[in-house]
Amino acid sequence: MSTEAADEPGEPATARGSVGVELGRRPLFYAVLGPFWAWLVVRWVHDWVLAPELNVTARETFFPTASLVAAGTTLRGAGAPAPVAGLLDWLAGGMDFVALGVEALPQLAAGAWATIVLTVVSILAGLVLAVPLSVARVYGGRAARYPALAVTELIRGTPLLAQLFVLYFGLGLTQYVREVPGVGVAVLPDTAVVVALIGFTINSAAYQSEYIRSALLSVDSGQLTAGRAIGLSKVDAIRHVVLPQGLRFAIPGWSNELVYLIKYSSLASFITVRELFFRAEEIGNATYRFVEVYTVAALFYIALVISASAVMSYVEGRVAIPGLGGKGRR
């Protein structure tokens, strides 16, 4: 009777925002995202599988810009009368802008790979930590509840950048990471990446545990009772009855966390991880064309965010159960 109404989870109070979640469902975006991903994948395969001997900065773009640059030069040198010359100048500037953006693409593609790896690995590893953390918060005794609370609040209460600095400079985690097998070779080329992964995982675990905690609280308490009443132990009842429902309720919050992590992963550039933002900055420093290259990098981030939202909408639809949250099936 009251179960349907009572199960509806509210927007988690801890949400960092909901940017991009709406955009992910429009077909128009697939028309842009499809080619973007096709190009990105071809670029990665080309750069790391087909032509790995070149370093990234030496890589040619797939879209030659010479004619564009030449056209710009011609326009500027045309010697037209004053008002027209201004217009031509402006056009030429646009062409330079596009040309530089296009030339930056190979490096940004390499950076996007790092950004994606950072995000995907951290959110998944964070989830693995967040589930026990949130269960401890909701169902644990004092001995489990308070430490979990302390860890969560410590991490949510301090800046992510500070956390990265503590791991990287403070604890000098790189020294230990270097000892781990696999680091330094192709799989994990960079010790800083591993430090960033650890930092993001811990940070994301804290945020995710908050989303999951409030989702668990919105599971009707009668569910756990019913599980216990057939003889399930508390742990089994949580695992088989409460978590499958709670985790579904947590998907919208979780999607926000994913979107945030994509953007927050740019902080890894401060500890020398060569992700998307780092690459853009590198190009900017070399060319002094910061506006151009940051604009293109921003487009990359937007594409990643919308893609992530689309994936999460798909996942949410796939795991939807009638009467249990999910879209359009209530």
Next chain:
Amino acid sequence: MSLLRFEDVRQSYGAEEVLRGISFEMDRGDVEVVIGPSGSGKSTMLRCVNRLTEVDAGTIYLDGEAITTPDTDVNDLRRRVGMVFQDFNLFAHRTALGNVTLGLEEVLDYPREEARTEAMAQLERVGLADQADSYPAELSGGQKQRVGIARALAMDPELMLFDEPTSALDPELIGDVLAVMRDLAEEGMTMLCVTHEMGFARSAASTVSFLDGGQVVERGPPARLFESPANERTGEFLERLTSLHGGEQ
């Protein structure tokens, strides 16, 4: 020997004493119907039997064995005592079939296929084999409650507890659930039922208890208790019940 025995059971929430010395016993195959005003402690009494609520004093025996002791295996006790809830509490993320198989697989360690077969048999028993793949939200209240009964029966319990199983249902859906409960009673299941369905009590109950203020005020065969209640409070309560329900069905 009696299957279930309460011996001066007391229970309090804080300062409020909810059960104030309950004693009674029922034999295997008995159907005990408990009636009483809201807040009289009926639910608490049932929940003490499967230890969802802990008693403060007194002892409950199941099949001669004290089950309110600290060393009772609570999970095993709950396996042996089925419970049906007022608001169903079906596992919302599992189909009707999945609701029944969970206990079979995770508590009784049935292999998947055998759990499925057994669960289908239980759904058949409550007339819902054709709804096996429906989720709770897709079932009517009466169907939900019958799945709830099948879920409890699948654990092969020695005793079934029913806590107002029909009071959340629309009147036209009550009959199906009561029919299943009648069948169960006829098959010889021992049942402790909190219900105000007097038709069911009359036809299926071996004994009716009237609970008020945490005490069994009066207890007896349904015909005797309903026709000539010995206690004044029982009479008043029955009168109110009859006028509320508009008589018998």
